[in-house]
Amino acid sequence: MFYLLVSLKPTRSIMINKLVLIGAGNVATHIGQALYNQGVDIVQVYSRSLRSAKPLSKQLKAEPITDISQVQQVDAYLFAVKDDVIPELIAAFPFSGRIMLHTAGSVDMEVFSAKTSDYGVVYPLQTFSKQRSVDISEVPFCLEASNSDLAKLLEVWLRKISSSVQFLNKEQRASVHLAAVFACNFSNYMYTVAEDFLRHRQLNFSLLRPLISETARKVTHHLPSQVQTGPAIRADEKIMAKHLQLLTNAPEWQNLYRFVSDSIEKRHKKS
Amino acid sequence: MFYLLVSLKPTRSIMINKLVLIGAGNVATHIGQALYNQGVDIVQVYSRSLRSAKPLSKQLKAEPITDISQVQQVDAYLFAVKDDVIPELIAAFPFSGRIMLHTAGSVDMEVFSAKTSDYGVVYPLQTFSKQRSVDISEVPFCLEASNSDLAKLLEVWLRKISSSVQFLNKEQRASVHLAAVFACNFSNYMYTVAEDFLRHRQLNFSLLRPLISETARKVTHHLPSQVQTGPAIRADEKIMAKHLQLLTNAPEWQNLYRFVSDSIEKRHKKS
Numbered sequence: 001m002f003y004l005l006v007s008l009k010p011t012r013s014i015m016i017n018k019l020v021l022i023g024a025g026n027v028a029t030h031i032g033q034a035l036y037n038q039g040v041d042i043v044q045v046y047s048r049s050l051r052s053a054k055p056l057s058k059q060l061k062a063e064p065i066t067d068i069s070q071v072q073q074v075d076a077y078l079f080a081v082k083d084d085v086i087p088e089l090i091a092a093f094p095f096s097g098r099i100m101l102h103t104a105g106s107v108d109m110e111v112f113s114a115k116t117s118d119y120g121v122v123y124p125l126q127t128f129s130k131q132r133s134v135d136i137s138e139v140p141f142c143l144e145a146s147n148s149d150l151a152k153l154l155e156v157w158l159r160k161i162s163s164s165v166q167f168l169n170k171e172q173r174a175s176v177h178l179a180a181v182f183a184c185n186f187s188n189y190m191y192t193v194a195e196d197f198l199r200h201r202q203l204n205f206s207l208l209r210p211l212i213s214e215t216a217r218k219v220t221h222h223l224p225s226q227v228q229t230g231p232a233i234r235a236d237e238k239i240m241a242k243h244l245q246l247l248t249n250a251p252e253w254q255n256l257y258r259f260v261s262d263s264i265e266k267r268h269k270k271s
Numbered sequence: 272m273f274y275l276l277v278s279l280k281p282t283r284s285i286m287i288n289k290l291v292l293i294g295a296g297n298v299a300t301h302i303g304q305a306l307y308n309q310g311v312d313i314v315q316v317y318s319r320s321l322r323s324a325k326p327l328s329k330q331l332k333a334e335p336i337t338d339i340s341q342v343q344q345v346d347a348y349l350f351a352v353k354d355d356v357i358p359e360l361i362a363a364f365p366f367s368g369r370i371m372l373h374t375a376g377s378v379d380m381e382v383f384s385a386k387t388s389d390y391g392v393v394y395p396l397q398t399f400s401k402q403r404s405v406d407i408s409e410v411p412f413c414l415e416a417s418n419s420d421l422a423k424l425l426e427v428w429l430r431k432i433s434s435s436v437q438f439l440n441k442e443q444r445a446s447v448h449l450a451a452v453f454a455c456n457f458s459n460y461m462y463t464v465a466e467d468f469l470r471h472r473q474l475n476f477s478l479l480r481p482l483i484s485e486t487a488r489k490v491t492h493h494l495p496s497q498v499q500t501g502p503a504i505r506a507d508e509k510i511m512a513k514h515l516q517l518l519t520n521a522p523e524w525q526n527l528y529r530f531v532s533d534s535i536e537k538r539h540k541k542s
Contacts, residue, residue: 026500083510106510126482127500132489138481164481168474175472176479178514179465183479184486185501186531187458192495192538194450201446203439208447208454209491210409210435211397215455216487218403220480224463229297229398230456239354239377243449252534259530260457263523267463 014118014153016099018074020044022089024056026128027103028080034136034161036060043074046089068092075099078122083107090115099150105177108170109144120145120154123173124162127184140164142173193253225267232264285389285424287370289345291315293360295327297399298374299351305407305432307331314345317360339363346370349393354378361386370421376448379441380415391416391425394444395433398455411435413444464524496538503535 019040021032024047036042042060046068047053053064065071068089076099079086083104090100093115100112100119112119123142126134141158143165145151151167158165168176191212195205218227231239240261247254290311292303295318307313313331317339318324324335336342339360347370350357354375361371364386371383371390383390394413397405412429414436416422422438429436439447462483466476489498502510511532518525 106513127485129498140478178517179469180482181501182461183465184482187461188486188495188499189535190453190458191490194454195495198450207411211451211455212487214398215459216483219462224459224466227400228459230452242377246449260460264460
C-alpha cells in the first residue's frame with residue numbers, strides 16, 4: 001500500500017458574495033443587473049446624487065448612498081464611474097485590503113494599489129444605454145488582476161455572466177478601448193452626420209436603417225477592409241466632387257467628407 | 272335605365288416583360304436575381320468582359336454580351352454600371368424610344384433623354400457585395416420617372432420585389448446618396464481603422480464584433496444623435512489625450528481621431 005504525501009500550499013480563499021457597486025450609470029446598471037441575476041448580493045449602490053442612486057439600488061435591493069465614506073465592509077467594490085472620478089473616490093475610500101475593481105478601458109488597475117493588494121479590471125467591451133437591454137452573455141469582458149488568485153476568481157465569476165472572457169494587460173486594454181472609439185463612437189457619429197444632413201433636406205433618417213444594419217452585419221463575417229464600398233474606394237472623383245458641392249454650406253462636413261475619402265483612397269491603394 | 276358615357280383617354284400600355292441588364296457587378300447581380308425570381312425575362316447581360324458577364328448571365332439564363340451595339344430590342348434596359356460609364360454606353364446604344372433605367376444615386380435620369388422619352392431611376396439604397404445575399408424585399412428603392420405612366424409601371428414593378436418603394440426627385444436622391452456615404456461607407460471605414468490598429472497591436476478584430484452589432488442595432492429604434500457615447504461627447508479630455516498619444520506613430524489616424532472628436536463635441540454642445 002502506498003501513501004502519497006503531497007505538500008499542498010494552501011491558496012488564499014477569496015470570494016465575492018457581497019458587493020458594493022460604485023456608480024449608477026449605464027455600465028453600473030447593466031453589470032449590476034447581470035450580477036444580481038447571478039445571485040450576487042449587492043449591498044449598496046453609490047452615486048453622487050440620491051436621484052441617480054435610488055432607481056438602480058431599488059432594482060438591486062441595495063441601499064443607495066451618496067457619501068463614499070458610508071460604504072459597508074464587503075468582499076469587493078466595483079467602480080463603474082467616469083474615469084476622472086475614480087481617483088478621488090479611491091482617496092476617500094474608508095477601507096483597505098479589500099478586492100477593488102473598475103470597469104474602465106483606459107485606467108490602470110494600479111490606481112487601487114495604495115488601498116489594497118487585490119485589485120483588478122473588468123472591462124466590458126460594449127456600448128450600454130439605459131433605454132436598451134443588452135445580452136450581457138455576449139459581451140466580451142477584458143480582465144486584468146493584480147495576482148493569480150484574484151485572476152482565477154474573476155475568470156470564474158465573469159464566466160457566469162458572459163461567454164467571452166479574456167485577460168488583456170493594460171496596454172492591450174487601452175488599444176482595444178481606442179479601437180472601440182473608432183468602431184463604435186465614430187461610426188455612430190457618421191450615422192449622426194447622415195441624420196443631420198437628411199433632416200436639413202426634409203428627408204427621413206429611417207430610409208438609411210436597412211443600409212446601416214447591413215453595413216454592420218457584413219463585418220460579422222468579413223473584415224471591414226475587405227468589404228469597403230463607395231465612391232472613395234472606386235476613386236470616383238466625379239461623385240465625390242458632387243458630394244462636396246452639396247456640402248458647400250456645411251464646411252465641417254465637407255472637411256470630414258474630404259478627409260475620410262482621402263484616407264480610404266490611400267488605405268486601399270496601399271493594400 | 273341610365274347610360275353613362277365616359278370619355279376614357281386611353282393610357283399608353285407600357286410594360287416590362289423582357290429586359291436587358293447592362294452591368295454584371297454587385298447591384299446588377301442582386302437586382303437581376305430578384306427580377307428573375309419574379310419571372311422577368313432577362314434576355315441579355317452586358318458587361319465589358321465576358322469573364323464578368325458569363326457567371327451572371329448563366330444564373331439568369333441570359334445571353335452574355337460585351338458589345339453594347341449587340342443588345343436586342345426588348346421592353347426595357349436597366350443600367351447598373353459605374354456612374355462614369357453610363358454616358359458612353361448610352362451614346363453607343365443602338366435603339367431609341369425604349370424604356371431606359373439606371374440604378375445610380377447621383378446620376379440624373381435626363382442622361383437618357385436623347386434616346387427615349389421613357390426613362391427613369393431605380394436606386395436601391397443598400398450596400399451589395401457578391402459574397403453576401405441581401406433580403407431585397409427590405410431594400411428601400413428610390414424611384415424617379417420621366418412621365419406618370421412609367422412612374423406607375425415602375426412602382427408596381429418594384430413593389431413586387433421590395434416593400435419599401437418611394438419617389439424621390441434628383442436632388443433628394445443625391446442627398447440620400449450622400450447621407451449613405453456617411454452612414455455606410457464612412458462607418459465601415461471607421462471599422463477598418465479599428466481593424467488595422469488592432470492588427471498592428473496583435474489583437475483580434477473579432478473582439479469588436481458584438482460592439483459593432485449593438486452600435487448599429489441601437490439606431491434601428493433611436494436616432495444616432497440620441498445614443499452617441501464615448502470620450503468626445505463626455506468631453507473626457509484625459510482619455511482623448513491618451514488615445515492621441517497611442518496614435519503618435521500614425522499621424523493620419525491621429526488627425527482623424529482629433530477631427531471626429533472635435534466634431535462630436537461641437538455637435539453635442541449645440542443641441
